[in-house]
Amino acid sequence: MKLENLRKRSAMLRALREFFYAHEFFEAETLVRIPAPAPEEYIEAVSAENGFLRTSPELALKRLLAEGGERFFEIGSAFRSGEHGRKHREEFTILEYYAAHWDYRKLANFTAELFAAAARAVRGSEKTVFRGRELDLSRAEFVTVDEAYRKYAQVSAFDADARGDFDELMVTKVEPELGKSGITFLIDYPAARASLSRLSAADPRVAERWEVYIAGIELGNAFGELVDAAEQKRRFAAAYEFRAAQGMKPYPEPKDFYAALERGIPEASGCAVGVDRLAMILCDADDIGMVRWE
Amino acid sequence: MYSASDLKKGLKIEIDGAPWIITEFEFCKPGKGTALYRCRMKNMITGIGMEKTYRPTDKIDTPDIEEREMYYSYKDGNHYVFSDPNTYEEMQVSAETLGDQAYFLLEESLCNFVLYKGEPIEITLPTFIEKEIVETEPGVRGDTATNVTKPAKLDNGFEIQVPLFINQGDIVKIDTRTGKYAERVNKA
Numbered sequence: 056m057k058l059e060n061l062r063k064r065s066a067m068l069r070a071l072r073e074f075f076y077a078h079e080f081f082e083a084e085t086l087v088r089i090p091a092p093a094p095e096e097y098i099e100a101v102s103a104e105n106g107f108l109r110t111s112p113e114l115a116l117k118r119l120l121a122e123g124g125e126r127f128f129e130i131g132s133a134f135r136s137g138e139h140g141r142k143h144r145e146e147f148t149i150l151e152y153y154a155a156h157w158d159y160r161k162l163a164n165f166t167a168e169l170f171a172a173a174a175r176a177v178r179g180s181e182k183t184v185f186r187g188r189e190l191d192l193s194r195a196e197f198v199t200v201d202e203a204y205r206k207y208a209q210v211s212a213f214d215a216d217a218r219g220d221f222d223e224l225m226v227t228k229v230e231p232e233l234g235k236s237g238i239t240f241l242i243d244y245p246a247a248r249a250s251l252s253r254l255s256a257a258d259p260r261v262a263e264r265w266e267v268y269i270a271g272i273e274l275g276n277a278f279g280e281l282v283d284a285a286e287q288k289r290r291f292a293a294a295y296e297f298r299a300a301q302g303m304k305p306y307p308e309p310k311d312f313y314a315a316l317e318r319g320i321p322e323a324s325g326c327a328v329g330v331d332r333l334a335m336i337l338c339d340a341d342d343i344g345m346v347r348w349e
Numbered sequence: 350m351y352s353a354s355d356l357k358k359g360l361k362i363e364i365d366g367a368p369w370i371i372t373e374f375e376f377c378k379p380g381k382g383t384a385l386y387r388c389r390m391k392n393m394i395t396g397i398g399m400e401k402t403y404r405p406t407d408k409i410d411t412p413d414i415e416e417r418e419m420y421y422s423y424k425d426g427n428h429y430v431f432s433d434p435n436t437y438e439e440m441q442v443s444a445e446t447l448g449d450q451a452y453f454l455l456e457e458s459l460c461n462f463v464l465y466k467g468e469p470i471e472i473t474l475p476t477f478i479e480k481e482i483v484e485t486e487p488g489v490r491g492d493t494a495t496n497v498t499k500p501a502k503l504d505n506g507f508e509i510q511v512p513l514f515i516n517q518g519d520i521v522k523i524d525t526r527t528g529k530y531a532e533r534v535n536k537a
Contacts, residue, residue, distance in 0.1 A: 097383045137354070138384070140376030222382035223402050230379065250381050266380045276380045 060338040060346045063177045067337055068130065068330070070176030071150065074169050080126040080152060085115035087132060091309040093251070094294035099136040099303055101145065107306070108134035111327055112151050113251070114312040117280065120153055120323050121315035128152035130330060141342045142272060148330035148347075150275075155323040159252075159263045159279035160197075162324040163240045166267055166275065167195035170238060170333065177337040185270045185336050192269070194237035199261070200244050207232045213260065216245045233268035240265045251290070252278030267328075269336050277326035284316035351411060353386045353403040361393070363412035364401075368393040368465045377402075393463070394470050415464045421454045429454060431462070442469055452507035453478050453525045474525040479534050480504070482519050485511065498530075 072082065089109050092100040100107040109115075112129050119127060133149040154162060171181045174192045181193035204212035208228040215221040233239040242265040246254055249262030263279025281287050291308070299305070334346035351362060358374045373389035386403040403409065419431035419440060428441040429451060440462075444451055446469060453474055454460075463471040485501035498510040501521075511521060511530045518537025521530055 095381070097378070097381065138376070138378060143376055143378060222379050222385060225379040225382065226377045226385050226387065227400075227402060248381065273380055 057345065057348075060334070060340060061348060063338050064334045064346055066176045067173045067334055070173045071130070071169065071330075074172045075128045075152065078126070078165070080128050080154075081124075083112075083116065083119055083124070083127045083129045084131070085109075085112045085119075085129060089115070091307045091312075093309065093312075094291055094298055094306055095250075096294055096297050096301075100306070101134040101136050102304065110135050111149055113325075113327065114309050116151055116153055116325065117320055118311055118315040120155055120280075121318050121320045124153070125155045126153070142329075142332060142335070144331065144343050144347070144349075147343070150328040150330050151325065153280075153323055153325040155321045157324045159242075159265060159277055159324045162277055162326055163197070163242070163265055163267070164195070166277070166326055166328075167192075167238050167240075170267075170269070170274075173333060174337060183337065183339075185339050186341060188270055189236065190234075190270060190336075191237045195240065196237065197240045197242055198233075199242055201261075203229050203233070203241055213245050216247050221245075221248070230268065230273065231271045234270050234272070237269070239268045241268060249281070249290075250276075250278065251281050251287070253281045253283070253286075255279075263324075267326075272332055272336065273329075274332050274336070275326050275328035277324060280320065280323045280325055282316070282320040282322060284313070287316055288313065351409040353384075353405050353407045353409070356386045356388060356403060356409070361412050361414050362390070363410040367395075368412040368414060368470070369399075372398070393465065413466045415467075417462050417464065418459050419462050421456060421458045421460060423456070431460065434459070440469070442472065446470075447472060449507070449528055450474055450525060452503065452505050453480075453523060453528070476525060477522050477531060478525055479520050479522055482511065482515060482517055482521060485515060485517055487516065 087109055088103045088106050090106045092107050092110050093114050098110050100110050111133050116129060128150065130150045132146055134146050136145060138145055171192045174181050174183055181191055183190050201212040204210055204215055208224040215224050233241060243261040244264040246260055246262050249264060252262040252264035255261050255263055265277050266273050267275045331343045331347055335343060338346050340346050356371060356374060358371055360371045362369050369390040370393055371388045371390045375387045377385040377387050384405050389398065389400050391398050418434060420434055422430045422432045427444050429447060431440050431442060455478055458475055461473040462469050480503045482501045483504045486499050497513055499513055500508050501511040501515060502508050509530050515521065515533060516537050519533055520535040522532045522534050524531045
């Protein structure tokens with residue numbers, strides 16, 4: 056059973072790579088041990104000798120955008136301290152991809168096609184069954200975060216964020232309703248949850264950020280990338296302050312990344328996908344442990 | 350006190366002065382958000398279920414729960430008296446707490462007690478006990494099918510369903526978890 060899943064996972068990885076090559080993305084490899092992780096409010100890096108294990112390759116790949124890389128991806132290990140559950144491991148496999156001059160919606164459509172290609176390779180069709188639920192991964196829908204909160208949690212996403220139960224409602228009310236029969240892109244997060252995405256020019260109350268779901272499982276997070284150096288530094292400063300107040304590990308500042316921002320990162324969109332979770336969906340497995348050799 | 354990161358399936362916790370046992374547990378972390386510990390739990394006294402989600406900074410009370418073995422000694426009016434096998438300390442348990450399990454108590458049966466603040470809230474009997482059938486319709490010889498049943502009375506008046514081949518005077522094994530017939534031990 057497990058060996059069978061590992062073979063399916065291999066077919067999936069091959070399909071993902073082939074899809075990227077066919078769309079003129081090259082495969083990048085960046086350092087797993089890094090001097091300075093991006094300061095995230097709720098992600099803690101694993102310490103390593105002379106640095107940290109990366110929580111994602113995000114900052115390294117954004118430097119590659121500044122270097123003139125147009126389209127590229129990376130598949131590799133990432134580490135997040137203390138995360139363990141059915142859908143979490145401290146060590147997991149991450150896929151990140153970036154495309155200069157693509158907007159975040161174009162990247163979403165590309166991602167839907169990427170997942171469909173992976174499904175065809177593993178299941179022979181975009182139609183698959185996960186935990187008894189029939190899915191058609193050739194179907195993708197978009198729903199804004201605010202629409203989803205109003206519909207499933209009976210509150211606006213902005214109010215939920217302001218009153219402090221955004222995450223609880225996400226997990227208990229919203230996520231279970233997403234990707235019920237295919238792929239759902241949950242788009243346009245409240246600006247307060249922009250993370251490293253830029254605010255929408257059309258509606259500055261929201262950020263150009265989406266997360267993608269299949270069968271209630273979050274598979275990836277994407278940004279219309281924030282490339283404004285001053286704004287980026289301001290957000291990192293706020294994150295460092297939050298982390299210090301929470302007693303989280305102090306990180307050095309990512310000087311190389313700041314230098315790249317100042318040189319100029321082109322407008323771009325980027326996405327990070329949990330490879331193990333995509334394998335769970337395509338292998339019809341309900342725990343990451345079923346699709347990884349641990 | 351427990352931290353949220355201690356939570357797991359099977360852990361017993363206290364909420365508003367009542368003991369709860371976690372029956373389902375999931376670590377969650379919505380994109381870029383805080384870790385959340387989702388629990389489904391059951392009230393250990395009333396059996397009522399509920400869902401509760403904890404944050405990493407939450408602290409959870411530990412209940413005053415003790416597990417010990419006691420053996421059944423004798424019935425005293427509306428109470429059943431159990432004794433500690435080491436100290437011989439006695440404990441009275443009401444018929445209400447035991448429910449139908451009272452019919453399956455045998456003298457000297459070693460039972461597992463879960464005590465909350467010193468009071469028994471859950472008593473687990475030995476899984477199988479043997480009892481004599483004192484009253485049932487005559488058996489049908491040769492009919493060994495167990496899916497057709499008839500009522501039969503135990504010496505304490507409790508009625509169970511048994512296969513047709515069981516006779517008055519037979520000794521049968523009963524599963525105390527379900528109160529159901531398991532197999533015949535001795536023919537009368």
